[in-house]
Amino acid sequence: MGAELMTSYVKVRWDHEFAEEPVEVFSxxxxxxYEVRKVEVYRDGRLDWADASRDTDTIGLGEAPFxxxxxxxxxxxxxxxxxxxxxxxxxxxxxxxAR
Numbered sequence: 463m464g465a466e467l468m469t470s471y472v473k474v475r476w477d478h479e480f481a482e483e484p485v486e487v488f489s490x491x492x493x494x495x496y497e498v499r500k501v502e503v504y505r506d507g508r509l510d511w512a513d514a515s516r517d518t519d520t521i522g523l524g525e526a527p528f529x530x531x532x533x534x535x536x537x538x539x540x541x542x543x544x545x546x547x548x549x550x551x552x553x554x555x556x557x558x559x560a561r
Contacts, residue, residue: 468493469490469491469492469493469498469547470490470491470544471488471489471490471491471544471545471546471547471549471550472488472489472491472528472531472542472543472544472545473486473487473488473489473542473543473545473549473550473553474486474487474489474534474540474541474542475540475541475542476539476540477539477540477541478539481505481506482504482520483504484502484503484504484510485503485504485505486502486503487500487501487502487503488500488501488502488503488545488549488550488553488554489524489528489550490550490554491528494527495527495528496523496524496526496527496528497512497523497524497528498513498514498523499511499512499513499523499550499554500512500513500521500523500524501550501553501554501556501557502520502521502557503553508560509553509556509557509560510557511554511557511558531543531544
């Protein structure tokens with residue numbers, strides 16, 4: 463029997479005042495904790511997305527494994543939490559429609 467792949471989903475809220483940076487990031491992580499797909503939500507409502515076949519000057523998949531939630535949450539301006547696949551898919555669908 464083969465090893466089961468462990469896909470996980472994370473939402474990170476970033477509290478800041480930078481107009482050109484996202485305030486929420488939704489990430490789908492593979493079993494190696496590398497991002498597979500990502501959605502960024504901006505203060506003005508703008509959405510952007512990336513996957514293995516698409517990135518832009520403003521969004522791309524992480525180049526290192528995604529940190530543990532405890533590590534992210536140790537920084538005051540971030541709040542990271544595990545979300546469901548359905549929550550990620552809803553954000554992904556909204557971002558894909560917006561582009």
